[in-house]
Amino acid sequence: MNWDPVDHTVLANEQVIDGRGWRSGALVEKREIPMYFMRITAYADELLNELDNLPGWPEQVRTMQKNWIGKSYGVRFAFPYQLEGKAEQLWVYTTRADTIMGVTFCAVAAEHPLATHAAKNNPELAAFIEECKQGGVAEADLATMEKKGMATGISVTHPLTGEQVPVWVGNYVLMGYGEGAVMAVPAHDERDFGFAKKYNLPIKQVIQVEGETFSLEAWAEWYGDKEKGVCVNSGKYDGLNHAQAVDAIAADLKTKNLGDKQVQYRLRDWGISRQRYWGCPIPIIHCPSCGDVPVPADQLPVVLPEDVKIDVGSPIKKMPSFYETTCPKCGGKAERETDTMDTFVESSWYYARYTGPDNDKSMLDGRAKYWLPVDQYIGGIEHAILHLLYARFFHKLMRDVGLVECNEPFTRLLTQGMVVAPTFYRDGSDGKKQWINPADVDLALDDKGRPTGATLKADGQPVIIGGTEKMSKSKNNGVDPQAIIDQYGADTARLFMMFAAPPDQQLEWSDAGVEGAFRFLKRLWKAVHDHVEQGVVASYAGGELNAELKALRFQLHSAIQKVSDDYGRRQQFNTAIAAVMELMNALGKVNGNDATTRAVMQEALEAVVRLLAPIVPHICHALWSELKPGSCLGSAAWPEVDQAALVQDEIELMIQVNGKLRGSITVSKDAAKDAIEQLALANPNVRKFMEGKPAKKVIVVPGKLVNVVV
């Protein structure tokens, strides 16, 4: 954990800025703190494999979860060594056992027992180990920090060559991950290469890719290649490829009892303890004689007390009335756990609780089995891994105790892009940033629309422009759509937001264009009323149509098809709205008052109202009752595509010469390929650009275009 030595508190990663606590400014230390975990790793394989059974999930989310779980096939093996006359083993894990003959040193974490031992009589090393404990624990910090190390003076024995291999302490090796130790092959691992160059450690090439030349001077991409490389300088393993070498080496290690193949996961167990008030209390009682005892089922749930005083730290940690209790086992004096659960725990099953919110006997009941899984789940892409992986895990836990029956919680997933907005702040007197809401700021723009400065509306004084980030409470850059709702109504606000961008795309918030949505709804309202004023009629059901009405019905039914597909399959609402807008533009151009025209108009307007209802429900309900008096939109069927209306007699084909657009021809829908070619070659503009040369090739893409190659 990140420990602030001044404030004596655990800090969230977000609260560690450049290795310092956000309030105290003190250098943060890494500290081990006892805590409770949920064993999500026991479900790693199922969580991974089931990703292939989630066709309704976006590919990118499945890929991210797959990479996060990070199943790897490698070899776990040991370097034997003697310590104070005793035989010991330094265990490491690698996915590149084929490079094992190129090991020139090992690196261990600062907290590794070997490092602790070596530091006993080595004050310089002890100081270095202390230094390694500084800084935050976030993976991003660890990955970007300068790689540092120091020799321990201890050597271990290479399990295959018998050579002595020096052991270093490395600030980039983590005790909590894997074995807390790694083998280093500088010739074939970029990080090890940099480390070896920096500390002048030997580099031994053991992989060769044909046609390449190895150089100690600089790292090259192929050094790390495991597809094309074969072993060299590796004795009996020379000439073997990656898979063969791993097999042979693993077998030899196994013979020596010093290792074997092993499957590993990047996924770690889920630490759920939080030293905060706000969260579900962890139901454990600490008894001096019985140890950690679970709170008996009949005393659950442990309820968070509400009569608390909030000042510094969690109030329940200073509240004897909460934590003083008796041991359920021995009846002696005991204390409740005062850590609470990560709020991700609750967000991992709330969706199931919705099926029985009134149940005060158990967390879920049979209704959960009836309703689940959730057909369509919607959440921000920022939850692609943590929340969605925890929820999947928790669902499987609930399945395994019989609370739910399905394997996965969410059948279809839509991950909406973040709504991002600029951030603004001032440096407060306490050194903390005061975040200012974009609505309270005036922006000055240059002629290219880029911001040049910003001032607070209230005092006209400048504020600092921060980055554009996802809207959040902590950065105070959220924008409330209430202002739009107040001015234009909820339908306009909904239409505008759905029209702005596809939902899975990130969107920089701006209310420019909201007028356009409002105008469109006014046009729709007027179009229906203009029609209804002349009396409602039965919608078109068949009969001869002139070319104009035929074209209109083509557009109408194309729109129905497109909107249905956009809503159902593509989940892209901006294009669905655009299709209806195009249709409305076409309807606006219709002249004529005859019975057939009015019937087609009735058909079109009825369709439009139903197509838009999911986006702008209020106005559509009102308009539907005008178009179909006595009927309710809520029970109206979704409009159906009339396939006959989609048949066109003639189609327009684009003509290209050498891939460049040079004109178009209109042909009958079932014109033969030869006839199309002849027509294209006869086109005056085509002849002009052919410059008298013969056509080498004519490509006809049915229904699309003709390309003449000369």
Place this chain on the structure above:
RNA sequence: GCCGGGAUGGCGGAAUUGGUAGACGCAGCGGAUUCAAAAUCCGCCGCUGGCGACAGUGUGGGGGUUCGAGUCCCCCUCCCGGCACCA
């Protein structure tokens, strides 16, 4: 640093399977209506050249594959999300 996304007119975006780049909307410009304005309606609207017909050019940058690339492949830049205690 690693993993996942993204970059297209002045702006938001469209182009779904490699086949008309810029749909739809905003802003802007011109016109109609009006005493005037608002509202509404009509037209124009990537860039360069041209009175124009039209031609050239153009989807972050560089290379490649293809009859044809916004779309596929390789390399690069920048932006956003996640990186296990923001949730």
